[in-house]
Amino acid sequence: MSERLRLMAVHAHPDDESSKGAATMARYVEEGVDVLVVTMTGGERGDILNPAMERPDIRENIAQVRREEMERAREILGVQQEFAGFVDSGLPEGDPLPPLPEGCFATLPVEEGAAPLVESIRRFRPHVILTYDENGGYPHPDHIMTHKVTMHAFDTAGDPDAYPDAGDPWQPLKLYYFVSFPPERFEALADVLAARGLENPFEEWMKRIADRDHPRWEITTRVHCSEYFDVADEALKAHATQVDPNGFWFAVPNEVVAEAWPSEDYHLVRSLVDTEIPEKDLFAGVREAVRV
Numbered sequence: 189m190s191e192r193l194r195l196m197a198v199h200a201h202p203d204d205e206s207s208k209g210a211a212t213m214a215r216y217v218e219e220g221v222d223v224l225v226v227t228m229t230g231g232e233r234g235d236i237l238n239p240a241m242e243r244p245d246i247r248e249n250i251a252q253v254r255r256e257e258m259e260r261a262r263e264i265l266g267v268q269q270e271f272a273g274f275v276d277s278g279l280p281e282g283d284p285l286p287p288l289p290e291g292c293f294a295t296l297p298v299e300e301g302a303a304p305l306v307e308s309i310r311r312f313r314p315h316v317i318l319t320y321d322e323n324g325g326y327p328h329p330d331h332i333m334t335h336k337v338t339m340h341a342f343d344t345a346g347d348p349d350a351y352p353d354a355g356d357p358w359q360p361l362k363l364y365y366f367v368s369f370p371p372e373r374f375e376a377l378a379d380v381l382a383a384r385g386l387e388n389p390f391e392e393w394m395k396r397i398a399d400r401d402h403p404r405w406e407i408t409t410r411v412h413c414s415e416y417f418d419v420a421d422e423a424l425k426a427h428a429t430q431v432d433p434n435g436f437w438f439a440v441p442n443e444v445v446a447e448a449w450p451s452e453d454y455h456l457v458r459s460l461v462d463t464e465i466p467e468k469d470l471f472a473g474v475r476e477a478v479r480v
Contacts, residue, residue, distance in 0.1 A: 191478045193471055194222045196314035196360075198305065198338045200293075200330040201231040201276065202258040203427035208325065208368045209318055210265060210420035211413040212452045212470070217266040218416075221471075224312050225262070225269040226305060228334050229293050230254060231430075233278035238432045246429060253429060260426035264419060268312075272304040277329040294329035302337040302344070303354065309345040310355035315474045317342060318454070321365040321405060338363070342458060361461050361474050364454040367405050371397060377440065377448040389439040405455040409467040414446035 195216055199205045205213070205225045213223045231254040236242050246253050255271075262269040274293035280286050288295050309317075319338035324331025344350035346359025374394045381388045421442065425433050454470065456463070461473035469475075 192220070192222055193316075193474065193478070194224070194312060194314045195316050195318070195470065196224045196226060196309065196312060197318040198226045198228070198334060200228050200320075200324070200328065200334045201234060202227055202254045202261070203231070203234075203424070203430040204331075205267075205269070206261050206265070206420060206423040206427060208366045209452055209454075210423050211416035212411045213267055214265050214416040214419045214423075215411065215413040216470075222312075223265075223267040224308070224314065225265075225267050226272055226308050227258065227269065228272045228301075228305075228337070229274045229276040229330055230271060231276050233276040233289075233292075234430060236429045238428055238430065240432075241429045250429070254427075257427045257429065261423040264423040264426055270308065272308070274301065274304075277333070279328055288329060292329075294333040296333075298333075298336045298340050301333060302340040303351060305337055305341040306345045306351045307354045309341055309360065310358045313358045314360050315478060316362045316364070316470050317360050318364050318366060318470075321455070325366060325368060359460070361459070361477060362456065362463075362470070363458040364409065364456055364470065365405055367407050367453040367455050369397065370407060370453055371404075372407075373449040373453075377445060380444055380448040381440070384444065386440075386444070389436040393436070407453040408456040408465045409454040409470060409472075410451035411454070411470060412451050412468065414442070414450035417442040417445060 197205055197209055197213060217223050230251050232251045236247065258269060275291060277288050277292035277294040280288060293301060317338065320331050320335045322335050324335055342360055342363050346357045348357045374390050378388050421438060424431050461477045463473035
């Protein structure tokens, strides 16, 4: 008998799943893969980034609003989703930086933060896990902590001596980092926009990214999923407190984006199966190992 493939994406806040790897998930769902998003915090301390949603009733009930937004995005993507139950750490600003709120996700010991994720892994039994690099994709405390707990959970979920009350051990086979905004993608998009005589709304943003001091991960795996870019946009817009539908992220038609860069991209970090780089499938090597 063949086994159904399973993919888990581990994210810090509601909306992260729709801005990183959403089209990939939608593609795999359409192909019959079971996909679970684990959201480590409720996003309670997130700013309201859409001016149209800046209202007292939303501000006072932001935790519930963000859960409702997550449910709408989940339905659009066709994935399963669960919250790990931790409290958003917020993004401290200032010099010197203020301390993080007591008891928030990023202040916890890694072993404690990983516990519900280990339970989720053992219950869902994913073959492949997606998460952030050690910089969190960007240096938000919850993103960095999400990286730490995911790496720890990947290494311990299959160990029967670790977390003995968290369910039967299960060892995932591959782990990837998101390579969500590679400079090459925006350079390719700039070239296509210029060839079409169109304005590049990402020009200033590209300059800021170029000035950042953060790891440049090799793209080992390109998942072609441009036919699902519209689905990903709709899921992102479902997070209405976080995303301005009139913002620059949606300024370029997806047909133009697809011409420039039709994939979402990943860096393979761990693999317990044989695979050859570069890949075009997150389940390369897994399909053979589990007899799909």
